[in-house]
Amino acid sequence: MFHDWNIGQAKSTIAASAAASINSQLKIEALQNCVGPEIESVFNDAFWENLTVAINALDNVDARLYVDQRCLYFQKPLIESGTLGAKCNTQMVIPYLTENYGVSRDPPEKQAPMCTVHSFPHNIDHCLTWARSEFEGLLEKTPAEVNACLSNPVEYATSMRNAADAQAKDNLERILKCLDRGKCETFQDCVTWARLRFEDYFVNRIKQLKFTFPEDAATSTGAPFWSAPKRFPHPLQFSAVDPSHLQFIMAASILRAETFDIPVPDLVKNPKMLAEAVEKVIVPDFQPKEDVKIATDEKATRSAGSVDDVAVINQLLLKLELCRNNLSSEFRMKPIQFEKEIFCSYYDNWWKNFGLRLDDDTSFHVDLIAGLANIRARNYSIPEVDKLKAKLIAGRIIPAIATATAMATGPVCLELYKVLDGAHKVEDYRNTFANLALPLFSMAEAVPPKVLKHRDMKWTVWDRWVLRDNPTLKQVIKWLKGNGLNAYSISYGNCLLFNSLFPRHRERLDKKVVEVVREFAKAELPPYRSHLDVSVACDDNEGNDMDIPPISTYYR
Template identity: 35%
Template sequence: MFEGEFRQAAENAAQYLQDPKFMERALKLPGSQPVETLDSVKRALVDDRPHSFEDCVLWARKSFAEQFNNQIVQLLHNFPKDQTTSSGEPFWSGPKRCPHSIRFNSTTDLHLDYVVAAANLKAEVYGIPQVRDRQAVMDMVDKIEIPEFVPKSGVKIAVTDAEAEAQSNQVDSERVSNLQAAIPSATSFGSLKLKPLEFEKDDDSNFHMDFIVAASNLRAENYDIAPADRHKSKLIAGKIIPAIATTTSLVSGLVCLELLKLVQGHRKLELFKNGFVNLALPFFGFSEPIQAPTNKYYDKEWTLWDRFEVDGEMTLENFIKYFEEEHQLEITMLSQGVSMLYSFFMPPCQEE
């Protein structure tokens, strides 16, 4: 949530304002990434762009309603508490906890914590002066009226990881076109500059941990999970980045040692090592790599490391003939990524 609202969306919007070819590159991204990228730019520059701190508070209040009330109400509309599976078992059972929505109350410290932190982070992204006075923020948020959320019918919610992945890979060309049309040209924003926020847990004055603690505890309350105080939340957040950095640095070091051997000209396999590392035990094991299996075609040997290099551009027909004439090989199948370009069982194209 922090990454999406205060870093990734701001980065995408900032690149759009600075890079004339950003839109062109975004449209070439695979899967649903063009929709996600353009949607984040539209939200950052059009839908959720604040012009004052009051606008930041309004956005934070709407975010609270969306994250901790509306989404849960919609979820329970799709899957009521008494929902059963096709086998007759309760849907909300085992690891699936039945959630409940949370109504905002400015007198509840945790609710106000979220609005104060989110509003100030939003203001920092757009270079708007922050307001750290909780009473002043409370006065602003109490003036905001949020319409009662009415769940929609026909909303598809993924139940399994496979369904979620399938939904994420769907490409909606019409929505892409609508998003393109809804985003004004970069020059229309004048001197607007956005500051993407990099998460920093050790600065207690930057509202980063304030936001993490409030958001995580509110989500925990949705699902009746025991809350975590600031100290425990900081410990949990602190374990993520160092763990990745430590593992990465170790693996990078081992790879560099093997690269140095190549640079020095060593070619004997016994001088190279495969490394097996488990930092939790800790365990460090090394073994010698084995020679790649050798195969033959005609009088030539080859391994999986060998490649054919073809220069120039040519048609599919010429490409097939090239291998027949130069290497006496028949191509039976040709693919690029997950796309099948040619196969011996495919019918030939008919010229119009």
Template identity: 25%
Template sequence: MLVVGAGGIGCELLKNLVLAGFEDIVVIDLDTIDYSNLNRQFLFSKQHVGMSKSRVAKESVLKYNPDVKIKSYHGNVKDSTYGPSFIKQFDLVLNALDNLSARRHVNRVCLAVGVPLVESGTAGYLGQVQPIIKTVSECFECAPKPSPTTYPVCTIRSNPTKPIHCIIWAKMLFLRLFGKSDDSNAVTDLEETNQQENNDLEELDENEREGVELAKKFVEDDKMKLEQEKDRSYERWIFHKVFHTDVLYLCTLKTLWKGKQEPKPLLLDQLLASMEVATPQNSTGNVLIPDQQVWNVKQNAEVFLKVAKELKASVSEDNKVLEWEKDDDLHLDFVTAASNLRCSIFHLPLSSRFDVKSEAGNVIPAIATTNAIIAGLMVLEAYKILNKQKDRHRYHYLYKNPTRGKLILTARLLEPNPSCYICGSKFANLKINTATTTLNYFMKEVISKHLNIGAPSIFLGETCIYEAAGGEDEDDMGMDYQLPKTLQQLNIIDNTILKIEDFNSDYELQLSITHQTKFPSEEVLFELSGDKASKKHVEKLEDTPQNPEAEDDLQIISGSTKNAKRKREQSTENTSQKMNLVLIDE
């Protein structure tokens, strides 16, 4: 069998499999071990930091049973190396992944080659296990998953009202300075000025113009100071530009601050000369560990200067592009300091390094006990699949608080959803303006973002409209010359049907195109849907199977502290309410 992921759930799962008697196991993981993993991923210790998770996990579990045959791969399961031909050699795949994209990929490949999959996830005290068997049960994508929370760019750039807005801005600043930025970055090129925006101010009413002209004069006068800071050092120039000059410009937009407190630009020398004293205690007087302490504004300024200088030197020396990593101390220090400085400007509360890491890294606290319970339930489902006990498969849901006196509830498997893009009819409908939509937009928003197809080939009849670049030749641009063309120019018009193939996951989809020019709102540019379901899908949550005598699983744990023991229920309760969670193991 194949175990995908050797993190929180993966470590528990590998240990369980070895102790349960499974003798032929393959594990794959692309990650390396970090100090932050050691509190819950018990197969690793300090001397393993920086090493491959899959390799160390293999070596550690062999100590439980040296006779077990285990092979490890350090790689990305989405790579073509681990495609359909690799997956179909296994009797079962067990997912212990931490991101939706990889989960979708494994789900599609397993369905394509007919290999059963046991999906899992945890989020704090919550957990779930989902057996996925082709033609028997719903797949991972039958039910829609909630999209990550997004924030308007204008709020991030000009009018933050919550600390999270400043944290997102700080990450964008990091990418603008040291990484790969794009047009969606709310932090503009730091070499640009606000001249064009200042010109727009002349359109204001006459009674506002006098104050605006005075503010514009302040901005003009600040240019000399900005140049002086640039001559002194890179980090001082960045500080003055983003925490003073840009904020000074925002202060000229008087209508933006009606009824609100204006932002307060920061002056570096004044901050460094201030007498602020660090207070490593919370409101109750308890001494806090370093990561839970909230730096004052002066400390944030000092950290910002130090880290910006080091990051700039690192990028310049190696001529490299950085990606923000929550577990990199320099990266985290930069975002913590930058976000707190911006919070102080907009009169928002400051955050600790720990809080910034949780928010910026989208980290849900991981609990080792939750991982252990879910891994155990996965092994139970693995036994059922390998023994072909189809009538005994169950979904398992772990709750934080008892529900009807129980922490774990089970549910019968749902049949595949006919309208699912993946395991249903594989036929979807797209309403879109073919006259104005470019192939580039179609590829990014429809194919990549909404259908999650990574390496598409698109055919109209026998004609190949687009094929993703591939191979090792970096100069191979594939058919990118087609991207600026509209769908209509490519003969993709009303009532045409496209065949879309995904080389990476051996997946094929028929997409029916309907030309439409009007949508419910200006923000909606297309509508994507599958075939209408031929029947309703209603999930039944149950405490036990209908025949409790035939069930020998540990299925329910009592939520009572007075009677925390295994027990069987003699009755069956059904409910039509479905619990639909997206859970991520960190």
């Protein structure tokens, strides 16, 4: 399917073209939409209702869960599949016969302790985890916090006072630092910020760490503190002739400029001119601090707020108020989300002669993360990695293996025959798991869903009860009463539409459900939606609470 000449094209476009070359009668439209609630105007009710079967080939869990919920809601078969390196799996999700994909979840991945990542890394994965965290903190989370603060300062200040914890204090300190000492108005300011970041990360923090824990430091038991796997670090000396140092400055300053909406000048295309801009930066001398606390406990967690935190938060809010008065009311920052898959070579020609390669990342996201990780690795004498390896680790990319993909495709197609043939029992379907590296091949019967019962009624997670012809609230309650269920509360989302304890709610009984939702829930129902779901709390005639499916009322 994919060839060298397809690089840069959308995968869906290539797949559609390949399928059409096999069968010219196939009618297929290639789209590049994210899979999620935001595209329900495209994949609307009519789309799902007219679907025969969904076949997933998605690359993230959130998208899988979304399609799973849509198939569950519209009672459509789903063939779920995935690959992870040499591993592959398929799962059958068949209406009323099997459990759905979202019932079971993989355990969370094990992560390195934060103290190891922040202060005592001993492999490149730790350095890249730290680099990704710093990227998100500096370029995504802090600008987003700034915008939240500037958009609604009163509400934001109230939320910080209510939280009154160390996290709130950290947020305010980062906002102040960004808008006060770190505020950038020119690209030279961005270069200065990047140069001072280098000094902070790779010089001052290492000097402070060595000051707090000298090379001959010992633990409480008398054992050497700097024993394996800990690596004793060494501060670096910035050099404008070191390609990796200058590449870090370039990527950091360009991205910083992007967050402040500052144009990037041509000097970034010229290493010599960029080096001259860096040389203009005045770097303060470092002075170690006696009272700095550096976490060493792998099980330690963030402590709760204290009285001191509350006092500091109030002081920070006062400073922030003064700082905000010096900004225009329209000032906002641009948060940057890490993007690992942007390919181009815009700056490549200018930098090749300097020994740098910027082959595939005009966003400079991977450049910055690779620079952060590799220079930090140099602090700790950890072997460095190239940008491709950095992209794979930081982006959590596990290379696809064509054999594993083919292995998953086989069971998917075999099970698809069963779905299209219909009239099968749950034991006829198979879930598959394979690990080609072992090798391990396992096939198991699909698992049926949990069944709930009431009188002669049965339902599972697959069910929703449908009432057509635009019913009123009274008609919904009467229909449930006829099935031995006494409804005492009806809700739409977080809005209470009806409760039997409230006398004034009885005035709503003769209104259509859709009218009550529009009037009291203030819901704007899009034109592509033909029904809405309400949640009903009810009990049986013996007073036992019953957990019933959602009720879909069709108004179109």
